[in-house]
Amino acid sequence: MSLACYAAKPHETLGRLHQEPPEPTQSGRNPFQRDRDRIIHSTAFRRLEYKTQVFLNHEGDHFRTRLTHSLEVAQIGRAVARRLQLNEDLVEAISLAHDLGHTPFGHAGQDALNECMKEHGGFEHNLQSLWVVDFLEERYAKWNGLNLSFETREGILKHCSKNNAQKLGLLGERFIKGHQPSLEAQLANLADEIAYNNHDIDDGIRSGLLNIQQLDEVELWRSQKEKVQKNFPDLSGRRLVYEVIRHIIHILVDDLVKETQRRISEVNPGSIHDVRVAKPLVGFSAQVREQATEMKRFLFKNLYRHPQVQNMTQEASGMIKSLFAHYEQHPNHLPADFRVEDDLYRRISHYIAGMTDRFASKEFQKLVTT
DSSP: OOOOTTSOOGGGOOOBSSOOOOOOGGGOOOHHHHHHHHHHTSHHHHHGGGSBSSSOGGGOTTSOBHHHHHHHHHHHHHHHHHHHTOOHHHHHHHHHHTTTTOOTTHHHHHHHHHHHTTTTTOOOHHHHHHHIIIIIOOOOSSOSSOOOBHHHHHHHOOOOOHHHHTTSGGGGHHHHHTOOOOHHHHHHHHHHHHHHHHHHHHHHHHHTSSOHHHHTTSHHHHHHHHHHHHHOTTOOHHHHHHHHHHHHHHHHHHHHHHHHHHHHHHHOOOSHHHHHTSSOOSOOOHHHHHHHHHHHHHHIIIIITSHHHHHHHHHHHHHHHHHHHHHHHOGGGSOGGGOOGGGHHHHHHHHHHTOOHHHHHHHHHHHTOO
16 A cells, blocks of 8 residues: 655654664564554563553453453554555554553553652653553663664653653653644554544443443443444343444544644645644544543443442552552662662653562562561
């Protein structure tokens, strides 16, 4: 498939932090494919299997984890990229890497770690993902990190405070100037939203914290359920849930493609540079954006704020804060690589953020409760 003129081109990459010899011709990999392969083989990627999406890893074998979520984001992203003639390899690399910096215990862990770090520069999980691929992975003889291309790193960094952006050189400029990342990066961000909204509904129903009748107050769910039941009047249970979710994903993806095509036609960018200085070009129509936002509000109220989830959140938050306080008082309990006097707090933050749910629980039991 030929790429659109505004898509990211491997031969036009802005390069890597550390210069490398070109990929041997016989390997057949372009820079973005190389990035994807490095991400998949990284330690941080494997850890995602044991990091919470919504439900803790031990609560059930069929709930999403950060790993399965990242795979689902990549699938949706690739499918949309193909229809828009964008670079599928870059979308896939960004999608697989976007949560590498996520803490154990999901957003509860992130919020707790940010609170612990509030006097020491704070904690931003997107910036943590960048630190993972730039510095924290230790796989190569000549440099730290994975040495990914600029375009993949740009997509990983979805959000960043201006204070931190000023320290990132060219990569941080867009947050200061109000510019946009590549269309591939914009797409990966919305593929993430499509994946977690719909799959959190699936996990919420599977857990028993949500039910199908509750969801009828959400227009997008209700309208698609009515269509499914018209075609399959005897359908019920898991098959009904899966079919409705499949329909919703189709609606969101189709709208995303059509609205993005409309915006691109309106702006008519001739290159990736034109994309970066334009308004956001990848997005939903106003009507579907409102429907997606309504679904997100429903999940926030009925799932993420459910007493059972809140109890888990409070417990997880307490573990993270206790571990942080312990390492602050006993830095000798950190692994040797993390005992750095000049930036102890950031090193503690890096160490805890890299933990899986089960490792953090074990460390808490070993260091804090005994």
